[in-house]
Amino acid sequence: MTLPKALAFDVFGTVVDWRAGIAAQTAAFLERHLPGTDPAEFADAWRSLYQPAMEECRSGRRPFTLLDELHLETVIQLLEHRGVKTAAIDGRELLDLSHAWRRLQPWADVPAGLAQLRELFPVVTLSNANIALMIAMNRFNGLAWDAILGAEVSRSYKPTAQAYLATAATLCVPPQDLCLVACHHSDLAAARSYGLQTAYIDRPMEYGGAPAPDASYAQQWDWAAADLQELASVFKRHR
Template structure:
């Protein structure tokens, strides 16, 4: 297994680089308490996240023009609050806006910054996330993620796993698809990238969905590279 000929590593971010569940729960906890909700913050994070794919599917299907993720997250927040016993119409919009920025303040997995810093010595490194540019930029600045550029859905104007998200990213990099490797904790994302000709590296994140996680614990295809974390990924590449 090697990545010969690869010049750019692009990364899934939610789950692969950052721990979205803990971060959203941490930010939601004081909000829920303040509004008298008994909802468990981690369960609230899961519920908010469950609306993520259906919201993007509206765009992928063409039923809705491209809309950036901050807007979808904000709509999804209003949709999920009643399940936590909170009427969004009774919360000041500025407070909802502030909670929506939870997604900008997620912590990286412990190996992420060190691994990315090593990988950056040889490769162009960039997010290929469904998160929008300012979300990724705020997150990187807070967490010290040393990206060379911010790529992803808003730049490609397409949400993964639509082929355009991968192919336009390679085109923007002025590279052939096989010169670009997607690093992700999700087999489905890697499968879509491989169908477009990208190389693939799997880094499992077995607690992304909490201690009971059953999905994406192991590779379901022979990906070009498999590593336990980003530091091992760098070491496997001789960095």
């Protein structure tokens, strides 16, 4: 396998631990408004609304809408479904709650591993997150990227072809020279179908130890590693 010329990263799950982060960020709000709610269960329920909200945009039923806005809409939807009258809550509190996705910490291997990979290749995001969200997250957790790309740049949510191919085009590389790094088999399968290289990172605790919902998409990926530091070592051996 020829080495890629750039790496594009999925972020939620691959780079940051969204489940633990959302649970931690929502715990105080839930104690005030939904006492007795398990924050981790709430995180799972909120995440379950992620794909349906993006599908409204992918299908053309609504215009492309930034993920920050979708997060606000879906958390209000979830709270209302659970009996919370969100109209009675200060809008600033709801906005801060929706911005929990801006305050997520990376997995333990990521800071060192990402730095090692940046010595080898340009590293960019290929995330469904919008740019303001990613900037806020990076300032919160200290991660550094060569560029923030993905849905807002392509104006399309993964797994559409545009989401992947626009990222390659922005970097001025053909799809086969761009490698998607992700822990989600479905994301990697879509990237492969559009000609990108693929690198799988195992994140067994993304769902708190529960099986990943996209295991049926698993294949023999071009590259694979237990974490980003090991991935850097794999690439170095092939130089």
